Amino acid sequence: MHRQTSGIFLLFALFLLPLSGEGASVERWNRYEIRLKGPQAGNPFDDVVLKGAFCREGDTDTIYVTGFYDGNGEYALRFMPGETGAWRYRTISNASALNGKTGVFVCTGATGNNHGPVTVRDTYDFKYADGTPYYPFGTTVYALIHQDEALESRTFETLAAAPFNKIRMCVFPKNYAYNKNEPRFYPFEKGTGNAAEAGNETAVWNFARFDPEFFRHLEACIDRLEALGIQCDLILFHPYDKGRWGFDRMTRENDLRYLRYVVARLSSFRNVWWSMANEYDYMREKTPADWEAFLQTVAAEDPYGHLRSVHNGDRYFDHTHPLVTHASLQNASILSDFGRAGLMRDVYAKPIVMDEFCYEGNFPERWGDLSAEEMTHRCWQGALTGAYLTHGETFLSDDDVVWWSKGGVLKGESPARIAFLRDFVEKHGSMHIIDNWRNLNTAVTESGAIVVYFGKEAPKEWEVNLPAKTRLADGTKLKIDLVDTWNMTTVPVAGDFTAKGQTRYVIGEAAGRKVKLPGRPYMALVVTPESK
């Protein structure tokens, strides 16, 4: 939407400026921010239009970015350059103080852990912009930004030591079981109405005026996540308000103003993903037309095309929608069985992210009562089908600090196993079920290994039985490792194993050799074909 080859005049104007000069430099995919003084009268959030036109020397494209009012008469334009080189910009505004400002800067190469924003790779997977594969292993702290400073710090300390490289968190505060505290900041200014007049305890907000303090805090959190290598799957709407603040039932006009403001502030943050909602279908006030408008607005306002999804409660969103980049799913039973989640991959032909499949914990509610074994098992079941998994933790606590909602510390035993699985996937690449007719426990990895996962079965031996679709030639030597997914060990299986076709569908072991197994659950075999 914003990348246009028109505007030839503007282009010329940009490059008539001298290139050398006062321009700062910015690293590729970092944030270049331009701050300007402008009008404070009226409602600058609504009244002032500010755009920036950015063009790299030698390119014919201009990238248009929307600026925003940051309070106290200050305006900002943020830009995430996707290419190195010399860049120029010019501002466009209906406020003369903000119009026609120009500048130059140099974009230098990315360094360290900066691989750029995440995008879709090969239909089902993800990569960073520089091509490095990215395998999401998420967690959930819905109201991370709405806790006091001490708790928030503890959460970041925990994340620094945890295996998670994606987090789901909400912009708006949460009003739900185990989570009733008032937030530190509110996204809107208090209005001039009063709660009593409104007929309930809802405070009356001025939805046309944002509180920049709220957003600066949100941004600081997103930057802290980035520093930890964590993608921020930012939830733009959610139903856990129930009218308390009313952020779940604003008018369409207010919803869209809010989205435009959020995207103007945050699209230059490279680790942002747009989750239009958590459990969108539980937001009874919203219609399909609303979700369409939200997707369209976010896609139109974001010049970088950050990942977009709509997470469901009971009823799946239509993830075939062209503006949905990946399926963000909730399903409580899909990972409890061999191969089931593979159906979602087949149906949507997009990356599948199981963003909710119950949490490890001891809640009386079944969505929060998984054992660590079950959580770990579900993660392996999902990973075998090529789905990506999002952890959450729900242990009852005297202080009501539950990781899933507020953060704090992790108490469960699954995170260590998820770290082990993440290492496995980062070593072998993503997996998928190679023959979805039968052998639903057998996947192949990007590296070409074959993974047989036994789940809750606890066999004492395994007769080699690989799908013919692995195309192992007769005589191929097979290196076999035994992976204990619970105890996090990998040991080679002793013995020589050689592939031999048995039927048109099955490849077995040439001499009928079987693999000894320990008779415990949660075992996997990794079969690596070696040269004949």
Place this chain on the structure above:
Amino acid sequence: MHRQTSGIFLLFALFLLPLSGEGASVERWNRYEIRLKGPQAGNPFDDVVLKGAFCREGDTDTIYVTGFYDGNGEYALRFMPGETGAWRYRTISNASALNGKTGVFVCTGATGNNHGPVTVRDTYDFKYADGTPYYPFGTTVYALIHQDEALESRTFETLAAAPFNKIRMCVFPKNYAYNKNEPRFYPFEKGTGNAAEAGNETAVWNFARFDPEFFRHLEACIDRLEALGIQCDLILFHPYDKGRWGFDRMTRENDLRYLRYVVARLSSFRNVWWSMANEYDYMREKTPADWEAFLQTVAAEDPYGHLRSVHNGDRYFDHTHPLVTHASLQNASILSDFGRAGLMRDVYAKPIVMDEFCYEGNFPERWGDLSAEEMTHRCWQGALTGAYLTHGETFLSDDDVVWWSKGGVLKGESPARIAFLRDFVEKHGSMHIIDNWRNLNTAVTESGAIVVYFGKEAPKEWEVNLPAKTRLADGTKLKIDLVDTWNMTTVPVAGDFTAKGQTRYVIGEAAGRKVKLPGRPYMALVVTPESK
């Protein structure tokens, strides 16, 4: 597309005719055919446009129907009236002999087993146009119309005694294992080219000229199916030609001419469904744009909106497509496990028809090697999720007459069980898994019964464990019947059973009474709530 409120002049013209007169009468949803003599010169299939405008007295809508050339200088217009009353028509043609013909007829009420065409009911199910529920239990005889007369007659005799009320069959002949015979008729005239010139053994067809004989035979078969109460899920394209006749690799122009001709001839047949293809993704010559054009063409040419689907091989079609009325799926493993097919219902929010999930038989190919027990089991697994099932049978035979392709006689043991299942569904209504988080073996029926299916498990007793989502009040008396899905028996379970909530998710039996079970597989319990 064809139902228009414009054309006011035409409407007036129609009703200026006297209503009384020579008009014949036709039963609602039957076929009213107008036959006209017209030009034979040139290529009447391409050169002559013939439309009929039909209007019912008192209506403002006009329904436009496309006529077709039937050979020997004869043209026909066929119309299926959807409402009783007095109808008038006027023809429109670029051939003066066919233009401006008018007539009147009376549409009388439907009688007997005429319930009209089938349409979607309540998102997931089907009904006839008169509102009567329709539960498809299909079978597969792909090349039914391409066998000799004796075999074809035997097929219809078998169908008359079989439990199937839908059949999947192809327009084009089939060139595939166990099915290499030349067809009785060809849809196109032989061309003037010769096979040798074409560089292979393919006969050279004149794709611009149809053979009406072929279509009259097809139509007779569809009418014979209708007389047996069988919906014809007519497969318009398929990949099992492999260039032998070349019907799988015509040009877009020829494909669309063919579709328009088929729809002009057949849309007035009330039992027709349009299956755009079998295994569309195996037709390597076709592109996504082709399937889009096919769906658009069929939808535009069919004034009645018959059901439309696109059946897959490995890769699902996008069944969220607005012109796809139901998901016609192939999946070899989705019915082998509890609740799995329910995912398709959740994803597509359309009726799910499992049109291929392997066949009962003894083929060496695994798609044709199911035992009768497995076929029956899969049908129950599917039915519990609200999916509809299509049978097929593949027993090796010295004469190469295999039901799945050529028809003949049924040899398997599943059809009797499918009859039993059909009776069950027609009595209780369709089912769906009531709590798709757990209890994936437990469905509720439209009639309000709860069905617990044990599949391959063979328990000796069952501790009452019903999902709280059944909302059975404490104290509700439960009538329980034991259904042996394999032996086709239903017997009441002795004893008094009373519902009592146990946890927030589970309803048990008030006195802890258990249900005795025979310790054999394939058992189901039907739990019917009675008043307190």
